[in-house]
Amino acid sequence: MGPSETGNGERRAWHRLTVAEQNALTTPGQQRIWQSGEFLAMQGSPPSSMFVIIRGWVKITATNYRGDNAPLAARGPGEIVGELAPISGLPRGATIQAMDEVCAWVITAERLLAVLSRNPRIAMELLRSLAFRLQQSDRLRLESGGTEFPQRLAALLLELALQYDPDWAAASEVVLHQTQEDLASFARVSRSTLIRGLDELKRIGVVKTARHRVTIIRPDILRDLAAGRPAP
Template sequence: MTGSSAGENGERRTWHRLTPSEQGALESAGHLKVWRPGQILALQGSAPTSMFVILRGWVKISATNYRGEDAPLAARGPAEIIGELAPISGLPRTATMSAIDEVHTLIVPRTKFLGVLRARPRIAEEIFRTAAIRLQQSDRLRLESGGPDFPQRLAAVLLELVLQHALDWTDGKQVDLRFNQGELADFARVSRSTLIRGLDELRRLGVVRTARQRITIIHPRALRELAAGRPPPDIKA
């Protein structure tokens, strides 16, 4: 199997919390597939025919509301299990999953997936644990995006996205966020021009570096302090 090691991608990611025997049960039930950048893994509203284990690359999760507005919800990386709740509920998918870069996945069809869960209930426990963590993260992101002070709000939104991207994140570790500026503006609930001004300020402070489809947090401790509304110790107020 072509996934990265647990040490590289975090012990807390769902796939790494499964035992080798549990991983083997899912591998035996599924098949591998490689997706090109931009390719759709599954569409919002489609039938829940399978679940996915990301072995390599990053996947964007997005949804369209009743007004037809498309908004990003999250990005998931190696050793994450995605699209797993719809096959359990049997309801149409609530979000679209698309490849950000080249993505390698294990795909497990719904009927086989449900059979594995019945035979190995601890896998179901880990999946529901992940769902609870993601719900808490989503609630925090909505809470932080509503703050009145934009620089602080942007720092808080970036911090919550960091915690989604890197489950084992520590303050001293740089993190790449795989979103473009338009998507970050949607997360922060601001116009793109307002977001650009906020990013300019964070760049000036040496907190972030920006590139196409990527925001790098280069001063994580400073980001945490800014998110809390405090000037970081090494940045002049």
């Protein structure tokens, strides 16, 4: 019943749940499909449901009081998203948008709260994931505030790699499903500055780029750059 495109990611709450616990959340339940660009939920909307991503990727963004829209995260198969609003009962604090075709379980707030009241272990696993994501968010803010852009970009890409694949092994490739605009927003630079930084990383064989994605192919060199050491 669970998402099938990933392994049992230890840091993804859904994969830490037993089959019985997954069924408790999704039975009765509904699967829906969204096309690229469609919204699963909007910032400020009622806290009516949460989502378990089965297939595809979503982008989570938020708009501040000045009207600036910024990316917060991208989540893929095996991730639970939108759970904070139903738990808090407050309007949604972020927008969830499909980056490609997305299939997800839609779990109503009523169902979620009823299950959590009877299953404290499920509540604990959601709390563990929230704590991990808070750490990720803090690290992204820290790395995006450095002074030297090449070092800052390398560190930012490493932190995003852990966001996309929480169980990422540092020796393997990882694909970031991000537009250049989103990466520039994360890095707090213009798109042209970001492109120059990515071009330099491509030149030394650290990353490769395609439409809406950056693939880290030499994480060892990227880690050296993030630490302020020159590339070999």
